[in-house]
Amino acid sequence: MKPLRAAALSVLLLAAAGGAYLVGRVSAQQALVTPDEINTVEIVQSALPAVVRLDVRLRKEALQPGDDPIEVGSGFFYKRDLIVTNYHVIQDQEAITVTLSNGRQATARVEAVDPGIDIALLRVQGVTAPKTLAFGDSARLVPGQKLVVIGSPLRFQNFVSTGIFSVLASARDVPRDDGIAQEVGQYVATTASIQNGNSGGPVLDSRGAVVAVADANAAPNVAVAGMIGLALPSDLVAQSVSDLEQVGVPQRGTLGATLVDLDSLEPALREFAGLTSAEGALVDEVEAGSAAARADLRGSLRNAKGQLLAPLGDVIVAVDGVRVQNSFDVVRLVAAKRPGDTVTLTLWREGRQVKVPVTLLKRTGE
Known part of the structure; x- marks a missing residue:
């Protein structure tokens, strides 16, 4: 308990120092707000309108006794009516409901899929994207660089977590039993929280560019919540999105x-x-x-x-x-x-x- 008391005292002392200041576009009313915090707030405020919650009603034949018929995931607009998400979120879909950050809802249909890297494109009907996000360069990520994850983990929409980019993890060290993402070479491993429901949401750098797409997490065993966030590198996703739009199927190498x-x-x-x-x-x-x-x-x-x-x-x-x-x-x-x-x-x-x-x-x- 002592460390917690010391931390609380430090916060009170900083707040007492008073003084508002302006950095970027966010006005801070307390001196405890740092430039990095302001950057995080700016990223989130700018990106939130592009991030959506997906409620996917699953087909009956895909359900086991006791299963929840609704799979919740995340996604983001990259064009006015197109959303990127994970394939595993929608693979057994019967119907898809999209909820925007302001609560407005619409329906979506599957436009194209790439199970090889666990990506799907959805076309939204009835609404136009209030904001779109652009892909950044995942190859330029530096260990220790700040990352921001936005999505609907555990059904909490508009949930934000922050962390750092740690390492590009070999897919060999990320065992999967779903038969999906067999063509992923490396994952972006981050300390930012990626939990059930985050799947398909954006992982952003400090400029607000999508440098990865949330996909899974790693934990020491099934009884412990995932402690390491795993995401698909944006370079891989952007290439897939381009292929899906132009050809309809991914164009990575295959032997046949x-x-x-x-x-x-x-x-x-x-x-x-x-x-x-x-x-x-x-x-x-x-x-x-x-x-x-x-x-x-x-x-x-x-x-x-x-x-x-x-x-x-x-x-x-x-x-x-x-x-x-x-x-x-x-x-x-x-x-x-x-x-x-x-x-x-x-x-x-x-x-x-x-x-x-x-x-x-x-x-x-x-």
């Missing part, structure tokens, strides 16, 4: 082949193939006309029970010289490329290592 983690195979099967390591990804099925097919990647055979048969197909052990542990590594490394780029796969094929160049193709559907 299904992969199986090598460590999931029976040791005897790996040994028969001459493999001495469990690191890598087995090529299972190759889609006709895909980049993998054009590069003559060899798929695997299965029996009537779906069991893999020897000899195995190609095993990917590296992408552009970077060793891979599993199929996830392959997917995210290839996804960092664009159509027309060429990646060099190091393969284990018929008992020896070979290198095969693969030219990536434009995606035409998901």
Whole structure:
């Protein structure tokens, strides 16, 4: 209790010093208001009209007994009638209600989706954005830089939290069991609070630019609220938004082949193939006309029970010289490329290592 009393006394002393002053556009009536606090208030006042709460009514078939039929998330206007949010917020939607910061409501429909990085675009009907937000440059984030998160965590609309950018966290260290965001390479990790309901909301820098989109949190176990906020870098999101608007589907690199983690195979099967390591990804099925097919990647055979048969197909052990542990590594490394780029796969094929160049193709559907 003593530290709390000392802090309270310090605040009273500062307030007693009196004196209003003006910094930027916000008039401060007490000397305890610092330039950084004023900057935070300016960011929030400017951005709030663009941030929305999403109430998503879920389809009955997506519900389990006892589930809440309403999923609450966040989003923000980046154009007069288009909102960015997370795919996982709306993936099972039956109807979507958008609530603006002033309480006004409207309906929205799904315009386009990118499950690969957990992003969706919504088109709003009946209202025009009172404000739009612009994407900033997430590649220029500096550890210790202030970040502001706005959204509807735990259904508290217009909730604001602040923190700092800490590190770009490898997606390998962010295990997900929802099958979404498999093409995310790194997350923005922040001390700002990102809780259930924040998903899809903006993460802003001190200029008010969107440098990330709130997505998830990390905690030591399921019994503890998430302590580390995780967000999708704005550079990745902006690229996806541009692709979705122009093509309708994301244009990150893809091989067009299904992969199986090598460590999931029976040791005897790996040994028969001459493999001495469990690191890598087995090529299972190759889609006709895909980049993998054009590069003559060899798929695997299965029996009537779906069991893999020897000899195995190609095993990917590296992408552009970077060793891979599993199929996830392959997917995210290839996804960092664009159509027309060429990646060099190091393969284990018929008992020896070979290198095969693969030219990536434009995606035409998901």
